[in-house]
Amino acid sequence: MVYSYYPGCTLKNTAKELDECGRISAEALGFTLEEITDWQCCGGQYTSGKDEIVTKLSSVRALDDAKKSEQDLVTLCSACYNVIKQTNNAMIEDSDMQMKVNNYLKLDEPYKGETSVYHFLEVLRDKVGFDKVKEAVKAPLKGKKVGAYYGCLLLRPGKVLQFDDPENPKIMEDFIKALGGTPVIYNMRNECCGGYTILEDTDAAGRNTSKILLNAEDMGADFLITACPLCQYNLMQNSLSEKTPIYYFTELLAHALGLREKECFK
Amino acid sequence: MQKIGVFVCHCGTNISATVDVKKVAETLGKEPGVVYSTDYQFMCSSSGQNLVIDKIKELGLTGVVICSCSPRMHEKTFRKAADKAGLNSFLLEMANIREQDAWVHKNREEATLKAVALARAAVAKVHLNTPLTPGSSDVNKRALVIGGGIAGMQAALDIADAGFKVDIVEREATIGGTMTQIDKTFPTLDCASCILTPKMVDCEQHENISLVTKSEVDTIEGYVGNFTVKIKHKAKYVDPDKCTGCGLCIQKCPSKKVPDPFNLNLAPHTAINITFPQAVPLVATIDADNCLMIQKGKCGLCATVCPADAINYEDKDSIEEKKYGAIIVSTGFKPISLHNFDEYAYDNSPNVVTSLEYERLMSATGPGKGTVLRPSDGKHPKTIVFQQCVGSRDTSGRGKTYCSGICCMYTAKHAMLTREKYPDTDVYVFYTDVRSPGKGFDEFYRRAVEKYHVHYIKGAIGKVVPMSNGNLQIQASDLLMNEQLHIEADLLVLAAAMEPDKSAKPLAQKLTASMDNDDWFTESHPKLRPVESPTAGVFLAGACQGPKDIPQTVAQAGAAASKAIGLLIKDKLQGNPCVAHSDENMCNGCSQCANVCPYGAITYEEKDFRMPDRTTLVRRVASVNPAVCQGCGACTVVCPSGAMDLFGFSNKQILAEVDALCL
Amino acid sequence: MDKNKLLSEQVQRNSGVDVSKCMRCGKCTATCPNYDLMEYHPHQFVNMVENDKLDVLMKSSSLYLCLNCFACVERCPRGVEPGKLVEAIRLEAVRQKENNHLKPDQIVEKLTEGMPQQAITTAFRKYTK
Numbered sequence A: 001m002v003y004s005y006y007p008g009c010t011l012k013n014t015a016k017e018l019d020e021c022g023r024i025s026a027e028a029l030g031f032t033l034e035e036i037t038d039w040q041c042c043g044g045q046y047t048s049g050k051d052e053i054v055t056k057l058s059s060v061r062a063l064d065d066a067k068k069s070e071q072d073l074v075t076l077c078s079a080c081y082n083v084i085k086q087t088n089n090a091m092i093e094d095s096d097m098q099m100k101v102n103n104y105l106k107l108d109e110p111y112k113g114e115t116s117v118y119h120f121l122e123v124l125r126d127k128v129g130f131d132k133v134k135e136a137v138k139a140p141l142k143g144k145k146v147g148a149y150y151g152c153l154l155l156r157p158g159k160v161l162q163f164d165d166p167e168n169p170k171i172m173e174d175f176i177k178a179l180g181g182t183p184v185i186y187n188m189r190n191e192c193c194g195g196y197t198i199l200e201d202t203d204a205a206g207r208n209t210s211k212i213l214l215n216a217e218d219m220g221a222d223f224l225i226t227a228c229p230l231c232q233y234n235l236m237q238n239s240l241s242e243k244t245p246i247y248y249f250t251e252l253l254a255h256a257l258g259l260r261e262k263e264c265f266k
Numbered sequence B: 001m002q003k004i005g006v007f008v009c010h011c012g013t014n015i016s017a018t019v020d021v022k023k024v025a026e027t028l029g030k031e032p033g034v035v036y037s038t039d040y041q042f043m044c045s046s047s048g049q050n051l052v053i054d055k056i057k058e059l060g061l062t063g064v065v066i067c068s069c070s071p072r073m074h075e076k077t078f079r080k081a082a083d084k085a086g087l088n089s090f091l092l093e094m095a096n097i098r099e100q101d102a103w104v105h106k107n108r109e110e111a112t113l114k115a116v117a118l119a120r121a122a123v124a125k126v127h128l129n130t131p132l133t134p135g136s137s138d139v140n141k142r143a144l145v146i147g148g149g150i151a152g153m154q155a156a157l158d159i160a161d162a163g164f165k166v167d168i169v170e171r172e173a174t175i176g177g178t179m180t181q182i183d184k185t186f187p188t189l190d191c192a193s194c195i196l197t198p199k200m201v202d203c204e205q206h207e208n209i210s211l212v213t214k215s216e217v218d219t220i221e222g223y224v225g226n227f228t229v230k231i232k233h234k235a236k237y238v239d240p241d242k243c244t245g246c247g248l249c250i251q252k253c254p255s256k257k258v259p260d261p262f263n264l265n266l267a268p269h270t271a272i273n274i275t276f277p278q279a280v281p282l283v284a285t286i287d288a289d290n291c292l293m294i295q296k297g298k299c300g301l302c303a304t305v306c307p308a309d310a311i312n313y314e315d316k317d318s319i320e321e322k323k324y325g326a327i328i329v330s331t332g333f334k335p336i337s338l339h340n341f342d343e344y345a346y347d348n349s350p351n352v353v354t355s356l357e358y359e360r361l362m363s364a365t366g367p368g369k370g371t372v373l374r375p376s377d378g379k380h381p382k383t384i385v386f387q388q389c390v391g392s393r394d395t396s397g398r399g400k401t402y403c404s405g406i407c408c409m410y411t412a413k414h415a416m417l418t419r420e421k422y423p424d425t426d427v428y429v430f431y432t433d434v435r436s437p438g439k440g441f442d443e444f445y446r447r448a449v450e451k452y453h454v455h456y457i458k459g460a461i462g463k464v465v466p467m468s469n470g471n472l473q474i475q476a477s478d479l480l481m482n483e484q485l486h487i488e489a490d491l492l493v494l495a496a497a498m499e500p501d502k503s504a505k506p507l508a509q510k511l512t513a514s515m516d517n518d519d520w521f522t523e524s525h526p527k528l529r530p531v532e533s534p535t536a537g538v539f540l541a542g543a544c545q546g547p548k549d550i551p552q553t554v555a556q557a558g559a560a561a562s563k564a565i566g567l568l569i570k571d572k573l574q575g576n577p578c579v580a581h582s583d584e585n586m587c588n589g590c591s592q593c594a595n596v597c598p599y600g601a602i603t604y605e606e607k608d609f610r611m612p613d614r615t616t617l618v619r620r621v622a623s624v625n626p627a628v629c630q631g632c633g634a635c636t637v638v639c640p641s642g643a644m645d646l647f648g649f650s651n652k653q654i655l656a657e658v659d660a661l662c663l
Numbered sequence C: 001m002d003k004n005k006l007l008s009e010q011v012q013r014n015s016g017v018d019v020s021k022c023m024r025c026g027k028c029t030a031t032c033p034n035y036d037l038m039e040y041h042p043h044q045f046v047n048m049v050e051n052d053k054l055d056v057l058m059k060s061s062s063l064y065l066c067l068n069c070f071a072c073v074e075r076c077p078r079g080v081e082p083g084k085l086v087e088a089i090r091l092e093a094v095r096q097k098e099n100n101h102l103k104p105d106q107i108v109e110k111l112t113e114g115m116p117q118q119a120i121t122t123a124f125r126k127y128t129k
């Protein structure tokens, strides 16, 4: 199976691990991430204003590209997933938006939300199947207690994203189980890390991430995994607690599939 | 030649404010066949009715048209008046110029034109009306009560006291319903068992009441006065006639980890079990899924110890058919599942419970034997937080749009009882509004605040984080202080919205009774017929019709019983003469009508027909059982040969109405 | 018409939020993770828009401290979606002349080692027109 892959700007820079581990794991699991040519940055956050047209264009270009190649669009980064999926939804639900965006883009054929958008984790769950992932694991994470950190971008707004139960998700927990680890459920796992407000007030992120990490540690997590570079950065930089490392979920996957050696997971 | 009278009602100003009633009366006076036309302030008043009676007699009217409200409201009233005057009541028609005209239009001129049109249509119909006489049918003098909660029990007792036989069909092993799970009851704080168990025993001992437990209604056929009901008895594996309720088997049963729905899974029970010590009937039943003997063929301990030889591992489900004249539905309610509300961590912490679970935690027959203990570790909780309105008044799609009505009161009860018993606990209640309109209810809630010093906070909980030691970090708002609060609590109690029992919907389909969008049974009229379902002979009692507390439930159950008694006491019931009939000469026996009839009123017979050439032809033709037909008219629409027609609503009459409206 | 009133209508239209649906339960404010840093809280945004206090909100620092985390949007029992309202007001604020909240030359001082591009692009999208 070949998917149109939208990497996003951060995965080409500070979050190379998230990208590379994702691609090689995909190959090992029998699917290919084919990078969309000439993709542009999604902007990092969806702008919900109904009159926000320009901020939707880069996402629609990527969606239209996937449509032309008759492929589903896959992302690894939570933020890109959130922006592109919400944009796609607006192109279906909001006829005014659809008209204005198409007037602007002048595509060969108007884009009307035809492409399906998936996060890599959804591909593992719904297309590959976690049982198949489990079979492919070569270095199971025996005895490791892993906390999944979802943040907000994978889950909310729940009605649009339909990723998982936004208040008690389990996709990453099932992922951890498939890799042979023990998931640790802690309720702060779907609370915000502080996001982009670090540029406004570093304090904000610090307070939020400390609460998240303290809760994860209290419930017994050895380390956390995330799908979002900004979450990872905020959790690592601003937290008062420094005991708990934070990895990208694809790093864990590549390691378990025997594609990468890494000290910490041993 | 017809002599028709037209009477136009003002309905106070309900109609006359929008419709020029004088003009309507005047215009209708000029219609062919109309010999009298007038307007009047209140046609339904006794002087209004007398006006109709007098004019029928004085002018020898052959037909009457009343232009007023919906026939649902007053058709019976006016038809009775016509009867009194000696005019066959089916020669009277109503034109609905209130609900279908005055109330939905603003422009007076247009509304007046519409009133005239509607009245003309009614006149056109009356021209073709024929006198009809209703047939009659017998009444079976036995009532069926479905659901043995406090509502069903009260209704059954009242009907039984009036001298009629009643069967209570209850799904569980004991009657009593939700009240059996409640500890004490607002607003008087008397113990639920103390007021409930005597009634349960009364039901068991009443000579006119039969308790049919562990049973459900399978199918329902027939009509008011003559229902045929198949009841499914689920296997109990214990012979209720032999079992004495001694409980020896329970002590010996080795399968001890069976989930106990009575204790809402807060504690386990044994595979053979009596729901609780005061259960009625006091007999054991076996949970087959968890019985070692039934599942694996190994064990049989209970049969060995039973002194009454009551155990029967071979027991099977069985079906019984019975006849009833009236049915009371009292299937009650359930709290909604909170799996959609995990910001409160219900699924992730045993110390987050629903209010009904809290009743079990407080109850003397509950897992703590009357001492409130934290489910995670059995510690005595020091800080208990309550959140009202969980899933109620919710238009986001996650919960129910309505107010569940009783949560404010039972939360005040819980808070007060907790502070009374454990004065060292801190109790917080988060509320959106406190709704306490019952008698003594607001005083009750204020007592919680003023005397028991419960912290009532206008605000909400936004996020709950369980910690490894079992405590809960609660983040909440206090709107009056404009603060965000962080409380570390031992226990969180969620007042989950009420919803109808899951079995209500399939049951409503079997009864052809109607429900609202939330699956509560609907009453015939929200104000004037609150305990009757729109299906004749089916009455509603208790929380199956909407959220209710015990006083309201008992009052409604009594009312439903009196309606049922009013029906059972009759020897004969007048039927509806507006039933279908088929013209044998036109019927080609295609069966389409029988296929669509929702009541099974149409059968076929082979009949001999004399042909013009003196030969005899045997033909298959439809025939309608007038006692079963409800006059819905489905058959008349599908009949391809025009043989099916409805008395009182014949194709001709309806076309005449349409012509009058359109031409 | 009063400027405040016009703005109030504009932000409701642009966000799709109907403030009259709010039943004043306070769950949005209870769930807001940035409560302590914000001058006005989600339920106040809803209430103040209903009462046309747009001039006050347009000047508030809360516009730039809302995390856009959508906790309030997800959990409001009436489907009011306060976070979308905050967003619509912020859009009005930064679209005003010379009112970009973040200037490109400020970035250099704010940039730290390893800060993901995502943080900067998002801040630009949120703080500038």
Ligand SMILES: Cc1cc2nc3c(=O)[nH]c(=O)nc-3n(C[C@H](O)[C@H](O)[C@H](O)COP(=O)(O)OP(=O)(O)OC[C@H]3O[C@@H](n4cnc5c(N)ncnc54)[C@H](O)[C@@H]3O)c2cc1C
Binding pocket: B146, B147, B148, B149, B150, B151, B152, B169, B170, B171, B172, B175, B176, B177, B178, B179, B182, B184, B185, B186, B187, B215, B216, B217, B330, B331, B332, B333, B334, B335, B355, B356, B359, B406, B410, B413, B501, B503, B504, B507, B541, B542, B543, B544, B548, B549, B550, B551, B553
């Ligand atoms: C936590 C809590 C605390 C409360 N505290 C109080 C209080 O202090 N004071 C007060 O006045 N009220 C209180 N109430 C309300 C009270 O419980 C109800 O008013 C009352 O139980 C309604 O009685 P009911 O008979 O209509 O329904 P239920 O009690 O629900 O009984 C329905 C019965 O029907 C049976 N049934 C359902 N479906 C079928 C079927 N298809 N076939 C056969 N049987 C069926 C059920 O098994 C059950 O036995 C409280 C409610 C809750 C949730």
Ligand code: SF4
Binding pocket: C021, C022, C023, C024, C025, C026, C027, C028, C029, C042, C043, C046, C075, C076, C077, C078, C079, C080, C081, C082
């Ligand atoms: S959560 Fe919704 S209903 Fe409650 S105060 Fe906030 S906006 Fe209003």
Ligand code: SF4
Binding pocket: C028, C031, C032, C033, C034, C035, C041, C042, C065, C066, C067, C068, C069, C070, C071, C072, C073, C082, C083, C086
């Ligand atoms: S979206 Fe903004 S206002 Fe709403 S909860 Fe998050 S930070 Fe608070």
